[in-house]
Amino acid sequence: MHTDPWRVMKIQAEFVEGFNDLAEVGPAISVFGSARIADHHPAYDIGVRVGAALVEAGFAVITGGGPGAMEAANKGAMEAGGESIGLGIELPWETRLNDYVTFGLNFRYFFVRKMMFVKYSQGYVVLPGGLGTLDELFEAMTLAQTLKITQFPIVLMGVEHWQGLIDWMQGTMLEDARIQRTDLDMLTLTDDVDEAVALMVAARGRHR
């Protein structure tokens, strides 16, 4: 398509805006998770608690700015008086940033937005989720595995949800030598908010 080269300009503009608007964000942790969980789901409660605890530990919280687990983490962060950032995505159906975002940006391209999460976070907390969540998780793991980024802590919260994936990665991917033990070591699986935040704090010490 002859219009494709011009699309590069839009992509470039989106990178420039993102870099510019996020340049002054302090230490931040990205929280990912399902757009489809309701506020009475146990994962929503974990999201609120982890958002608040991250702020209390001195971090800004970055999410995809959408509903569900993203909203939960933004709610916890905002109510704890911290910086609650939402990097939204334009979707074919109407979506808007959730009500708990204190600073928001909207992206057209998933890949530009994903780069912002990686670039402006010191760690990932990943709540139960679906395809979008897996995409964000495995992008970060692949970048770290291939040394495109420095390794950072990735905490999977919601043991019941994630245990099957970890078992499969261990029993099939590792067993068949498709990954290495060090790849799996990137992940911590827990339901404990304090443990998750302590890992982020310890990594911040190493980051300085």
Ligand SMILES: C/C(=C\CNc1ncnc2c1ncn2[C@@H]1O[C@H](COP(=O)(O)O)[C@@H](O)[C@H]1O)CO
């Ligand atoms: C499903 C609905 C709205 C979706 N809106 C989204 N807004 C912002 N970010 C989103 C949205 N959907 C997916 N994402 C990103 O992927 C992760 C969640 O995807 P999953 O497939 O639900 O796991 C999340 O971390 C976002 O960054 C209508 O309610």
